[in-house]
Amino acid sequence: MLTLRDIRKRFGATTAVDGLSLEVRAGEVFGLLGPNGAGKSTTIAITTGLLAPDAGAVDLLGLGSPADPRVRMHLGLAPQEITLYGELTARENLMFFARLYGIASPRARVDGLLAMVELDARANDRTATFSGGMKRRLNLAAALVHDPKLVLLDEPTAGVDPQSRNRILELVRALAAEGRTIVYTTHYMEEAAKICDRVGIVDHGRMLDIGTVPELIARHGGKSAVTVTRGEADERVLTDDPVGEVSRQFAGGGVTGVRVERPDLETVFLALTGRSLRE
Amino acid sequence: MRAVLALAGKDLRLLFRDRGDVFFTFVFPVILAIFFGFVFGGGGGSSRIDVALVVEGESRIAAGIAADLAADAAFEVQRMDTREAAVDAVRAGRVAAAVVLPATMQDGVDGLFSGRGIPIEAIVDPSHRAEAGLIQGKLNELAFRQFPRMLADRAQMSRLFAGARRSFAEADGMTASQKLLAAGMVAAGESFMNSVNPADPAVPANPAATGVGPDGAAPSADGAAAAAWSPVDVQIAELPPRAGRPRSSxxxxxxxxxxxxxxxxxxxxxxxxxxxxxxxxxxxxxxxxxxxxxxxxxxxxxxxxxxxxxxxxxxxxxxxxxxxxxxxxxxxxxxxxxxxxxxxxxxxxxxxxxxxxxxxxxxxxxxxxxxxxxxxxxxxxxxxxxxxxxxxxxxxxxxxxxxxxxxxxxxxxxxxxxxxxxxxxxxxxxxxxxxxxxxxxxxxx
Structure with a gap:
C-alpha cells in the first residue's frame, strides 16, 4: 500500500529524517510512535508529496510518488494542526473540500461524514465556535471527504479531552473496519497499543524497529516484574512468566500483596532510545 | 542591564527577520526621500506642464505670447493648428490644457483703453484643475510681458489712442465735461508717448513701470476701478461637455x-x-x-x-x-x-x-x-x-x-x-x- 525507502530530509543543519524506511500493508492501522521532534510529521509531509525528500523514494499503491496529483488523490490527511476555516460552518468546510475533489453528490457525502463524526447537530455552526475535540473530529472528516484508500492521521488526539480522544479512537477503528489503511502518528503509547496493528518506533528521524506491539515488547521490553509483599517487606522478581511466578509466590504462603508490571511500549522505547517517550 | 540588552537584541533580531518591517523601516523611507527629492527639484530634469497652443490669428502680441510661452520653463508647448485638435489632445489626456490665442487678440490690443481687454482662452482638463490656476496666472504674466513692446510700437500706440478717443466720444454715460477731460488725458498721453523715442532705453521694460502690475492689476489709487478693468482677459474653461449629456465633477x-x-x-x-x-x-x-x-x-x-x-x-x-x-x-x-x-x-x-x-x-x-x-x-x-x-x-x-x-x-x-x-x-x-x-x-x- 505505502512504501518509504531510505528517506532523508534535512532542514539546514537539522536532520529531520535520516534514512527512514517502512512498508504499510493494505488495510492495517500502522502507528508511527515517537516523541515530539522525532521526525513523524516530516515523514507524513513527505508521504503526502507536499515535501520532497532529499533522498529516497515513496510509492503509494504501486502507482508511484504521491508528488503526482493523480496518486495523491488516494490520500487523505488530517494534519496535526486544525486545518479548517473557522469562519465557515462545519458543513461549509466539508462542502468546500468535497467540491475541491469534485465529489459527485457532495451534500450526501458531507451529511454522512457529519453524522459519522457526530457533528450533524452542529453542522451549521461556525467552526471557530467548536471545542478542541469537535474541531479534531471535523479535521478528520475533512480528510475523508474524497473517500481515500490511505488516511494519514498526524497526532489526531493532540490537545483533546479524554472523551473526545476515545471518540476519535473509535472512529479510527471504524475506518479500519471499512478496509482503509491508516497511518497514525502519536506520542501516546497507549493509543498506539490500543488501535495499531503494527507500530514503528521513530527517533531522531530513524526507524528503530517495526512490529506488532507484542512483537516489539518481546524483542525489547524485557521481563515482567512481579512485586510480592509479605508483611512490611517487598520482593521484586523479574520473569518471563508472571502468571506462573504469582502462583509460585502464593504457594509459598504469607503473601499480603502482589503487583505485576508488564513491559509496554514505553519500556520498549526506553530500551531502544535510552529515554522516555514523553521527554 | 544584561536583560535590557537581551530584550533589545531579541527585538532587533525579530525586526530584521520580518521583511515587511525591514521594508517599512529602512527601504520605504529611502524611496520616499528619493521620490520627493526628484519631485522638488533634486534632479532628473524639470517638471513641465504639457499644453497645446493654438494661434488663431497672427499678431505681434500673439507671436510674443507664443514665443514667451514656448520659452517658459514651466511649460512643454505643443503647437497645434486648430482649436479642435487642441481640445482633442486635452480630452485624450495628452496635454493638461489647450491655450488658444484668438484672432480677436489684436482687436483687444487696439481697444485696450475701451475696456475690452486682450482675450486669451485656456481649455483645461477637469482632472487637472490644479494646473488651471497656474496656467491662468502664467498667461496673465505673459500677456503683461508684452506691454513694454506695445508701448515701444508707435503705430500700435497711435491706433490705441485713436480707439480710446473714439470710445470716449461715443460713450453714453459720460457728461460733456467728463468727455472733454478724458479727451485731454488721451491727448496728453499720446503727446508723451510721441515724445519718447521708440528705441530709447527710457521706455520701460518692466511692466510695473508702464502703470500695470504683473499680476494684471493696474496700480491705480482707485481700487474699485482697477478691479473692474483688466487689460488682459484670460478665460479658463473646462473641456466642453459632450453633446446632449449632462456632466458633473x-x-x-x-x-x-x-x-x-x-x-x-x-x-x-x-x-x-x-x-x-x-x-x-x-x-x-x-x-x-x-x-x-x-x-x-x-x-x-x-x-x-x-x-x-x-x-x-x-x-x-x-x-x-x-x-x-x-x-x-x-x-x-x-x-x-x-x-x-x-x-x-x-x-x-x-x-x-x-x-x-x-x-x-x-x-x-x-x-x-x-x-x-x-x-x-x-x-x-x-x-x-x-x-x-x-x-x-x-x-x-x-x-x-x-x-x-x-x-x-x-x-x-x-x-x-x-x-x-x-x-x-x-x-x-x-x-x-x-x-x-x-x-x-x-x-x-
Whole structure:
C-alpha cells in the first residue's frame, strides 16, 4: 500500500529524517510512535508529496510518488494542526473540500461524514465556535471527504479531552473496519497499543524497529516484574512468566500483596532510545 | 542591564527577520526621500506642464505670447493648428490644457483703453484643475510681458489712442465735461508717448513701470476701478461637455476614486495564500487535485470579482447619486474588467511570493503606496519631473484611470483607449503568472 525507502530530509543543519524506511500493508492501522521532534510529521509531509525528500523514494499503491496529483488523490490527511476555516460552518468546510475533489453528490457525502463524526447537530455552526475535540473530529472528516484508500492521521488526539480522544479512537477503528489503511502518528503509547496493528518506533528521524506491539515488547521490553509483599517487606522478581511466578509466590504462603508490571511500549522505547517517550 | 540588552537584541533580531518591517523601516523611507527629492527639484530634469497652443490669428502680441510661452520653463508647448485638435489632445489626456490665442487678440490690443481687454482662452482638463490656476496666472504674466513692446510700437500706440478717443466720444454715460477731460488725458498721453523715442532705453521694460502690475492689476489709487478693468482677459474653461449629456465633477472624481477601491482589493487578497499557509489549509488545498495555476486562478477570481463589484458600486453611485453619465458603457465595462484583472494579478503576485501574513500585508501596503506615488495617486503627475513621469507608466494606477476616464467622461476614440487596456491586461497576466510560480515553489518546513 505505502512504501518509504531510505528517506532523508534535512532542514539546514537539522536532520529531520535520516534514512527512514517502512512498508504499510493494505488495510492495517500502522502507528508511527515517537516523541515530539522525532521526525513523524516530516515523514507524513513527505508521504503526502507536499515535501520532497532529499533522498529516497515513496510509492503509494504501486502507482508511484504521491508528488503526482493523480496518486495523491488516494490520500487523505488530517494534519496535526486544525486545518479548517473557522469562519465557515462545519458543513461549509466539508462542502468546500468535497467540491475541491469534485465529489459527485457532495451534500450526501458531507451529511454522512457529519453524522459519522457526530457533528450533524452542529453542522451549521461556525467552526471557530467548536471545542478542541469537535474541531479534531471535523479535521478528520475533512480528510475523508474524497473517500481515500490511505488516511494519514498526524497526532489526531493532540490537545483533546479524554472523551473526545476515545471518540476519535473509535472512529479510527471504524475506518479500519471499512478496509482503509491508516497511518497514525502519536506520542501516546497507549493509543498506539490500543488501535495499531503494527507500530514503528521513530527517533531522531530513524526507524528503530517495526512490529506488532507484542512483537516489539518481546524483542525489547524485557521481563515482567512481579512485586510480592509479605508483611512490611517487598520482593521484586523479574520473569518471563508472571502468571506462573504469582502462583509460585502464593504457594509459598504469607503473601499480603502482589503487583505485576508488564513491559509496554514505553519500556520498549526506553530500551531502544535510552529515554522516555514523553521527554 | 544584561536583560535590557537581551530584550533589545531579541527585538532587533525579530525586526530584521520580518521583511515587511525591514521594508517599512529602512527601504520605504529611502524611496520616499528619493521620490520627493526628484519631485522638488533634486534632479532628473524639470517638471513641465504639457499644453497645446493654438494661434488663431497672427499678431505681434500673439507671436510674443507664443514665443514667451514656448520659452517658459514651466511649460512643454505643443503647437497645434486648430482649436479642435487642441481640445482633442486635452480630452485624450495628452496635454493638461489647450491655450488658444484668438484672432480677436489684436482687436483687444487696439481697444485696450475701451475696456475690452486682450482675450486669451485656456481649455483645461477637469482632472487637472490644479494646473488651471497656474496656467491662468502664467498667461496673465505673459500677456503683461508684452506691454513694454506695445508701448515701444508707435503705430500700435497711435491706433490705441485713436480707439480710446473714439470710445470716449461715443460713450453714453459720460457728461460733456467728463468727455472733454478724458479727451485731454488721451491727448496728453499720446503727446508723451510721441515724445519718447521708440528705441530709447527710457521706455520701460518692466511692466510695473508702464502703470500695470504683473499680476494684471493696474496700480491705480482707485481700487474699485482697477478691479473692474483688466487689460488682459484670460478665460479658463473646462473641456466642453459632450453633446446632449449632462456632466458633473463626479465624472472626474469617481474614476480616480476607483483606484483606491482596487488598491483595497490588493491588500485584502495579497495575504490570502499566506493566511491559508499559516492556518494549514494550504496543505489541504495542495493535497487536492488542483495545481498552483488553479489555486491562483481561484484566489484571483475572488479578487477579480471583488474588484468588479467595487468598480460597479462606485460607477453606479456616480451615475445614480451624482448625476454622472457614461459616454461609452460597453467600453467602460471593458475598462473595468481590465482594471480588475490588473489589480487581481498584482494581488496574486504578492500572494504567491509572500511567506508570512505580516510580509503580505506589508508588501501589499508598500506596493500600493509606491504605485500610487509614481502613478500620480498622491501627487499630480504634472508636478513630477520627466523621470518620475516615465516611471509612472509602470503604475497600474495611471493606466486604470486612463482606461476608465476615456469611456466614462472623456469620450475618447477607441484608438486612444487601446493602450491603457493592453497595459492593464499585461500587468494582470504577468501578475498571475508570477503568482503561480510563487505558489508552485516547494513547501518549507
Amino acid at each position: 463626479f465624472d472626474v472624481t469617481f474614476p480616480q476614486g476607483l483606484v483606491w477601491g482596487l488598491a483595497g482589493c490588493i491588500t485584502a487578497f495579497a495575504a490570502s495564500i499566506v493566511t491559508e499557509r499559516s492556518r494549514g489549509t494550504l496543505a489541504r488545498l495542495r493535497l487536492a487535485p488542483i495545481g498552483p495555476a488553479q489555486l491562483v486562478a481561484g484566489k484571483g477570481l475572488a479578487c477579480f470579482a471583488a474588484a468588479l463589484v467595487v468598480q460597479a458600486l462606485l460607477i453606479g453611485l456616480a451615475v445614480v447619486g451624482f448625476g454622472s453619465s457614461i459616454a461609452q458603457p460597453l467600453m467602460l465595462a471593458v475598462a473595468c474588467v481590465a482594471g480588475a484583472f490588473a489589480f487581481s494579478g498584482l494581488a496574486m503576485l504578492l500572494a504567491g511570493f509572500c511567506r508570512t501574513e505580516a510580509e503580505a500585508n506589508g508588501a501589499g501596503r508598500g506596493a500600493i503606496l509606491i504605485l500610487a506615488l509614481i502613478g500620480g495617486g498622491s501627487i499630480p503627475l504634472f508636478f513630477m519631473p520627466p523621470v518620475l513621469r516615465t516611471l509612472s507608466f509602470g503604475s497600474p494606477f495611471r493606466w486604470v484611470v486612463a482606461a476608465v476616464e476615456g469611456p466614462f467622461w472623456r469620450d475618447t476614440p477607441l484608438s486612444d483607449q487601446i493602450v491603457p487596456l493592453v497595459v492593464l491586461l499585461a500587468i494582470g497576466a504577468l501578475g498571475f503568472l508570477a503568482g503561480m510560480r510563487g505558489v508552485g515553489r516547494p513547501f518549507g518546513r
